[in-house]
Amino acid sequence: MTFTGRQVQLTAYPDGEVRPSDFRIVEVDVRKPGPGEVLVRNTWTSVDAGLRMRLREKGPDGYFPAFPLDAPMDQIKTVGEVVESHAAGFERGHTVWHASGWRDYSVVKASDQPLAGLGALRRLDVEAAPPQAYLGPLGGNGLTAYAGLFRVGELRDGDVVWVSAAAGAVGNLVAQMAKIRGHYVVGSAGSEEKVRDLLEVLGLDAAFNYKDGPLPELLRQAAPDGIDLYFDNVGGDHLRAALAALRPWGRVAMCGMISDYEAATPAPGPDNLFQAVANNLTLRGFRGSANVDLLDDMWRDVGGWLRDGRIRYRETVVEGLENAPEALARLMRGDTTGKTLVRIA
Amino acid sequence: MTFTGRQVQLTAYPDGEVRPSDFRIVEVDVRKPGPGEVLVRNTWTSVDAGLRMRLREKGPDGYFPAFPLDAPMDQIKTVGEVVESHAAGFERGHTVWHASGWRDYSVVKASDQPLAGLGALRRLDVEAAPPQAYLGPLGGNGLTAYAGLFRVGELRDGDVVWVSAAAGAVGNLVAQMAKIRGHYVVGSAGSEEKVRDLLEVLGLDAAFNYKDGPLPELLRQAAPDGIDLYFDNVGGDHLRAALAALRPWGRVAMCGMISDYEAATPAPGPDNLFQAVANNLTLRGFRGSANVDLLDDMWRDVGGWLRDGRIRYRETVVEGLENAPEALARLMRGDTTGKTLVRIA
Numbered sequence A, B: 001m002t003f004t005g006r007q008v009q010l011t012a013y014p015d016g017e018v019r020p021s022d023f024r025i026v027e028v029d030v031r032k033p034g035p036g037e038v039l040v041r042n043t044w045t046s047v048d049a050g051l052r053m054r055l056r057e058k059g060p061d062g063y064f065p066a067f068p069l070d071a072p073m074d075q076i077k078t079v080g081e082v083v084e085s086h087a088a089g090f091e092r093g094h095t096v097w098h099a100s101g102w103r104d105y106s107v108v109k110a111s112d113q114p115l116a117g118l119g120a121l122r123r124l125d126v127e128a129a130p131p132q133a134y135l136g137p138l139g140g141n142g143l144t145a146y147a148g149l150f151r152v153g154e155l156r157d158g159d160v161v162w163v164s165a166a167a168g169a170v171g172n173l174v175a176q177m178a179k180i181r182g183h184y185v186v187g188s189a190g191s192e193e194k195v196r197d198l199l200e201v202l203g204l205d206a207a208f209n210y211k212d213g214p215l216p217e218l219l220r221q222a223a224p225d226g227i228d229l230y231f232d233n234v235g236g237d238h239l240r241a242a243l244a245a246l247r248p249w250g251r252v253a254m255c256g257m258i259s260d261y262e263a264a265t266p267a268p269g270p271d272n273l274f275q276a277v278a279n280n281l282t283l284r285g286f287r288g289s290a291n292v293d294l295l296d297d298m299w300r301d302v303g304g305w306l307r308d309g310r311i312r313y314r315e316t317v318v319e320g321l322e323n324a325p326e327a328l329a330r331l332m333r334g335d336t337t338g339k340t341l342v343r344i345a
Helices: A049-054 A131-135 A140-152 A169-180 A192-200 A215-222 A236-245 A274-278 A288-307 A321-333 B049-054 B131-135 B140-152 B169-180 B192-200 B215-222 B236-245 B274-278 B288-307 B321-332
Strands: A003-010 A023-030 A037-047 A078-085 A095-098 A105-109 A160-163 A184-189 A206-209 A227-232 A246-254 A282-285 A315-319 A339-343 B003-010 B023-030 B037-047 B078-085 B095-098 B105-109 B160-163 B184-189 B206-209 B227-232 B246-254 B282-285 B315-319 B339-343
Touching (some): A003 A321, A023 A321, A037 A131, A037 A321, A049 A321, A078 A105, A131 A339, A140 A169, A140 A227, A140 A246, A160 A169, A169 A184, A169 A288, A184 A192, A184 A215, A192 A206, A236 A246, A274 B282, A282 B274, A315 A321, A321 A339, B003 B321, B023 B321, B037 B095, B037 B321, B049 B321, B078 B105, B095 B131, B131 B339, B140 B169, B140 B227, B140 B246, B140 B288, B169 B184, B184 B192, B184 B215, B192 B206, B206 B215, B236 B246, B236 B274, B315 B321, B321 B339
Parallel strands (some): A160 A184, A184 A206, A227 A246, A315 A339, B160 B184, B184 B206, B315 B339
Antiparallel strands (some): A003 A023, A037 A105, A037 A339, A282 B282, B037 B078, B037 B105, B037 B339, B078 B095
């Protein structure tokens, strides 16, 4: 017996801003899971800025491939419940994550790798946290924040830390983790409301709206003696301002460059990279998924901070699979806070 | 008794290319050394691309300050012989290095720091190598190459290495050290003659003239499977080509950006920095002088390789202090090979 499911497909590569009209909802037959496979009824799916880069015919080398047109969208993190299992270790009713997202039913093959990638089918502990947290602070975002701050950024005692897109899913976690460790933390975001939240709710030491003036000046007011670690979610003029403000032996954890994702042609890089030579700076790009060996450490630490209320988990929930493209458009416009999620059912 | 010496002074900041007419030779009184000081008769002084950045009213933050006009030029590495000493550990006839360069006599204060900076007065072992080698392979250039390749660039087994400006004082050493360690090494330079030298004399695995075509294509021919470590002396389009060619977990040792030193306004950075995110790349800027703790290791290793003939030491010697500005102009035009030196007497 087969039955019918729905999935989001891309029908055209958007030219600038993400348009929901470049997507469609398709009804498809859902096949029976074969040996080693499970059928999952998806409940939550993830919306990330990085998806924007895959809405191009040719994305950056070495990154996830572009989404093909008129086909299922793969490698999008999703959470759901097992409906039928033919894979050892998975039973009907288990909550799992996998990467066959933006559809309501997925047939997923269980990995036989002991340390499979972040996208591999994995059972989740829903006693510890609600299922959708595994798409946010306990998922790829959490791992990216955790690995980026502690491993890639080599957070050191006394570091002054600047986090851009600090109201976003990753930045929000980075800023809170740096505060937990006792650092002076500056956050930037794109609205007064977000800035207020960073200051009043998260308790950051300084925060600013990057639209309020020249970035170098805003950053100087927030961190008059300079910074030691910049967690970069934005690239472009933000990275340029950071290079000018970084003190000797400073570091940049390069997590993403949202300023560039919708540009038709890539923007030029910062014109002050020589600062890295002059001040012995390290700029390190990274992907959360390259740090999957830290997943258990992250679950222990971030899970604990969530339970203790030391990390506040922000989410913007969009209802209905059919609204996933609109959720991405809102995220790219800066119109979401924290993790952007789609509730499928 | 005082006597007269000569020094080079800058009279105007050049607008584009270095012009000897922006300098003058001045006769000055040389004062007697006081307690803790020595008088040095200089024999060799150093010409480095980095000096170009100090011929600007406002140089990069955190780097050496601009040279003041109509004043002695300080912080230029120089070798000479002690003529008169009032400092413990230094005697008449000792060969030393110090940083009061581009003049024929210097009065230098001995440092009382155990691990003083590279510019501090230091006695040199002229049994081990000729004096001018301490301005090249056994001096700041050698330390920059050694620290950049092994510490900053974290050279790893099997790395494919690209060195730009490989015919230059630092690049030449880096390329040879990477060959000694058994790596596949690509060198680039700006003339056919330099390229031939890299291939035939230094035995690099591949070399190209960057003026011969689009850099990404030239690099692809030289290293068809990509590179793991890029030693950057150039910046600009060279760094861009490297980012596109670096394999996952690749590294860039950012040593200098000669492509930018004569520009009136800084050139934009590479438009493909996102490659660092996609491929977990590390870009690390550094200054040789920040690695002075490696000086003894460098002397041991590079000194040994020089004696064994495994490192060939290139130098371009310009005769006469008065020709130091012309030597710098030649270096910036790409018209020197290896270390550019001025023989003072």
